[in-house]
Amino acid sequence: MMLCMCWDDQAIMDQNGECDGQCGTLGAAKMAQEAGVKKLVLVHVGAHLSGHGPMEKGIGDISRAFDGEIVFSEELMHITL
Amino acid sequence: MAEIYTLGAGTPTPTPDRFGSSHVLKLGDELIMFDCGPATTHKLVKAGLFPTKVDYLFFTHHHFDHDIDYPCFLLCRWDQSIGTENQLQVFGPNLTEKITEGIIGEDGLFSHDWKARVNHPLSQRVFVNRGGTLPRTPPSVLARDVGPGKVFNGGDWQVTAAPAEHVQPWLDSLAYRVDTADGSVVFTGDTQPCQTVTIWPKVPT
Numbered sequence: 436m437m438l439c440m441c442w443d444d445q446a447i448m449d450q451n452g453e454c455d456g457q458c459g460t461l462g463a464a465k466m467a468q469e470a471g472v473k474k475l476v477l478v479h480v481g482a483h484l485s486g487h488g489p490m491e492k493g494i495g496d497i498s499r500a501f502d503g504e505i506v507f508s509e510e511l512m513h514i515t516l
Numbered sequence: 517m518a519e520i521y522t523l524g525a526g527t528p529t530p531t532p533d534r535f536g537s538s539h540v541l542k543l544g545d546e547l548i549m550f551d552c553g554p555a556t557t558h559k560l561v562k563a564g565l566f567p568t569k570v571d572y573l574f575f576t577h578h579h580f581d582h583d584i585d586y587p588c589f590l591l592c593r594w595d596q597s598i599g600t601e602n603q604l605q606v607f608g609p610n611l612t613e614k615i616t617e618g619i620i621g622e623d624g625l626f627s628h629d630w631k632a633r634v635n636h637p638l639s640q641r642v643f644v645n646r647g648g649t650l651p652r653t654p655p656s657v658l659a660r661d662v663g664p665g666k667v668f669n670g671g672d673w674q675v676t677a678a679p680a681e682h683v684q685p686w687l688d689s690l691a692y693r694v695d696t697a698d699g700s701v702v703f704t705g706d707t708q709p710c711q712t713v714t715i716w717p718k719v720p721t
Contacts, residue, residue: 437702438520438539442527455708456682462709469714470702478522478539479706482531508525510534511563516518516698 436516437472438508439463440479444489445496460484460493464500476506476514518543518698523559524551528581536581539703540565543673543696548572550692550703556585557592567593568601572668574675575608576705577682577689578615587619587626594620594655595633598648606659607667607675609688616659630655664690664712672697680707 445461448454458466467475475497484493490507497505506514519542526534536553540560547570549556557567567589575583593604606616619626633639634652643652668675673696682689682705691704691713704713 436520436699437704438522439702439704440706457706457708458704465709466704466707466714469709469711472702476520476522478525479527479537480525480534481527482529482534485526485531485534508522510522510525511559512522512525513563514520514522516520516696516701 436474436476436514437467437470438476438478439466441477441484441493442479443481443484444493447483460496461500464497467503468501472503474504474506475501476508478508480508518696518701520701521560521563521565523556523563524553524581526581528579530554536584537576537705538582538585540570541694541701543670545569546571546670546673548574548670548673548675548694550574551576551582551705552584552586552589553581554584557589560589566596568596571602571604572670573604573606573608574667574692574703575606575612576680576691576703577609577687578611579683579687579706582705583615586615590616590620590655590657591626591629594630596646598643598646599653604657605668606657607662608659609663609690610661611687612661613659616657620655620657622654662690663688667692679710679712680705681710681712682706682708 441463445459448459521540524536524538537551538556541548677690680689680691
């Protein structure tokens with residue numbers, strides 16, 4: 436399992452220059468896919484991405500680049516390894 | 517059974533639902549915390565856990581959204597203790613030792629708090645009523661600055677660190693992998709995609 440930061444939609448980050456030094460949707464997917472984990476938990480999620488619409492798009496984008504299970508975290512969520 | 521509690525799942529921007537980073541790995545009775553962002557201590561209790569039960573804390577880096585509740589956690593954990601708890605062990609990149617000493621050391625920014633609680637009769641009474649035995653001892657934390665490589669062996673769980681790529685050279689950042697009997701879990705902390713974290717773990721589950 437990997438808990439990976441996911442700041443925002445990758446396309447937005449690539450456009451606004453916030454992609455250096457942090458992972459967005461596709462960055463998190465790349466990290467999890469390269470590591471070969473079965474489950475990716477998206478954490479450190481920004482205000483835009485955590486809203487409905489961007490969230491669902493982000494999960495869709497990640498699912499096309501990562502083969503495992505995706506968990507979009509919420510605070511006080513409880514996950515079993 | 518290995519369980520994860522996501523206490524803080526946000527960023528430096530507060531929203532009604534998210535603010536900062538903190539996660540707890542629960543392995544049996546052991547609670548291992550990763551980062552201590554805004555309101556972590558309160559969220560910990562909301563999750564049904566308690567500060568005195570957390571014996572290990574690992575910092576990925578020292579941005580405020582990952583460590584600003586550290587003073588609260590340290591003081592609360594010490595204040596709520598009755599003197600029979602395990603010593604808290606804290607690991608993190610450069611500044612971890614300095615920040616710890618700067619908070620609760622003899623001349624730390626919050627030393628006025630624990631000195632008052634150690635010495636005033638009212639605080640002594642509360643401590644005794646909670647189950648403590650006088651004299652009350654000052655906070656004692658084992659904090660270590662660490663880098664990539666093996667960081668801690670907890671017996672049936674091990675923690676390894678890898679360099680993450682975030683805001684160097686201003687701050688060092690680490691990712692952590694914890695290997696347990698139930699599998700492995702990686703906490704990337706803040707990083708851009710980097711192979712030091714993805715190749716290093718070889719995470720089986």
